[in-house]
Amino acid sequence: MRTGIVFHPKYLEHEQSPTHPERRERLAYTLDQLIEEGIFDIDRIMMIQPRKASLDEILEVHEPEYIEFLKKESEKGGIIDYDTNIPVGVFETAILSAGGALKAAEIVADGLVRNAFAMIRPPGHHAKPYTGAGFCYLNNMAIMVKFLQKKGFERVLILDWDAHHGDGTQEIFYEDDSVLFISTHQMPLYPGTGYPDETGKGKGEGYTINIPLPPGTSDEEYLLVFDTIIEPVAKEFDPDFIAVSAGQDNHFTDPITDLALTARGYGELMKRAVNLAEKLCNGRIVAILEGGYSVEHALPYTNLAIISALADLDLDFIREPESYLSQLRWRKRSYAAEKVRDNIREVKSLHSRYWRSLRTDG
Numbered sequence: 001m002r003t004g005i006v007f008h009p010k011y012l013e014h015e016q017s018p019t020h021p022e023r024r025e026r027l028a029y030t031l032d033q034l035i036e037e038g039i040f041d042i043d044r045i046m047m048i049q050p051r052k053a054s055l056d057e058i059l060e061v062h063e064p065e066y067i068e069f070l071k072k073e074s075e076k077g078g079i080i081d082y083d084t085n086i087p088v089g090v091f092e093t094a095i096l097s098a099g100g101a102l103k104a105a106e107i108v109a110d111g112l113v114r115n116a117f118a119m120i121r122p123p124g125h126h127a128k129p130y131t132g133a134g135f136c137y138l139n140n141m142a143i144m145v146k147f148l149q150k151k152g153f154e155r156v157l158i159l160d161w162d163a164h165h166g167d168g169t170q171e172i173f174y175e176d177d178s179v180l181f182i183s184t185h186q187m188p189l190y191p192g193t194g195y196p197d198e199t200g201k202g203k204g205e206g207y208t209i210n211i212p213l214p215p216g217t218s219d220e221e222y223l224l225v226f227d228t229i230i231e232p233v234a235k236e237f238d239p240d241f242i243a244v245s246a247g248q249d250n251h252f253t254d255p256i257t258d259l260a261l262t263a264r265g266y267g268e269l270m271k272r273a274v275n276l277a278e279k280l281c282n283g284r285i286v287a288i289l290e291g292g293y294s295v296e297h298a299l300p301y302t303n304l305a306i307i308s309a310l311a312d313l314d315l316d317f318i319r320e321p322e323s324y325l326s327q328l329r330w331r332k333r334s335y336a337a338e339k340v341r342d343n344i345r346e347v348k349s350l351h352s353r354y355w356r357s358l359r360t361d362g
């Protein structure tokens with residue numbers, strides 16, 4: 001069983017501004033940590049170079065007018081929204097980032113590795129067909145899923161556990177019954193969507209499942225959501241491929257969110273997702289990096305946890321930044337557990353008409 005890590009030094013170049021949360025150090029520090037832990041010395045872990053996404057592959061998701069705009073603005077610099085400007089040259093990095101996701105899918109689909117982590121940036125899950133948004137330019141996840149479907153993996157489960165709702169990905173597959181989109185995200189938080197009653201439309205009705213989480217949600221509740229909603233529905237959907245929008249901004253040290261997941265918690269979550277893939281689709285799972293802005297104190301550890309779970313390494317060595325344990329205690333909220341249970345009940349009641357597996361107990 002081999003695990004691929006897709007990475008390119010060009011992912012360290014993109015920068016909106018030195019103080020922007022989505023900055024180059026996100027991956028620079030991670031890389032240092034992975035080297036320090038000897039991850040690349042492990043035989044079953046392979047470092048893989050990305051390729052560029054082709055225009056045709058991008059146009060499966062995005063509108064030609066937007067791509068033309070992005071390409072043109074990228075030559076001189078421009079702006080999409082308050083959070084998302086267009087630095088010179090971002091188009092080239094964005095197609096290499098989307099291509100990183102494609103490469104990860106390719107090596108898993110072709111059996112070169114069992115599973116893979118696309119350690120890419122810029123991220124993608126807020127990007128919509130007609131615009132970028134929220135630090136995202138191209139929807140890497142959606143471009144990858146369309147590619148997989150062309151390769152014959154028709155039914156794809158997208159698990160988006162970034163702290164922010166993956167509104168772009170949701171919109172792209174909202175009327176599609178071949179893609180099951182399940183998102184956990186903090187609420188309230190940007191972009192303000194992701195309510196449980198957003199369940200899909202037309203033949204896609206029931207194939208969008210939103211599970212909002214209150215500030216202070218910690219490991220136990222994440223795992224409860226996984227066990228009570230994600231796992232049963234995933235089994236019932238029976239995907240050919242699992243794709244994870246792995247946002248690492250749920251960590252208790254993240255500066256722009258209020259959740260309380262630990263690095264070890266990330267490892268446990270990813271392990272469950274890997275086990276699901278082993279049971280349902282011959283182990284085929286790709287994780288794509290989305291957010292995660294605790295650049296120094298969390299992202300290197302959470303990325304390490306994701307890789308360790310994919311590569312079936314012992315998770316015992318995954319640690320938290322020690323001096324931050326008091327911060328974890330401060331971030332955790334006693335009311336969160338109860339609120340998460342309420343939200344689980346609400347999601348189950350809304351979705352029990354679509355999913356038999358959610359009809360039992362309360």
Ligand SMILES: [Zn+2]
Nearest residue numbers: 162163164291
């Ligand atoms: Zn995020």
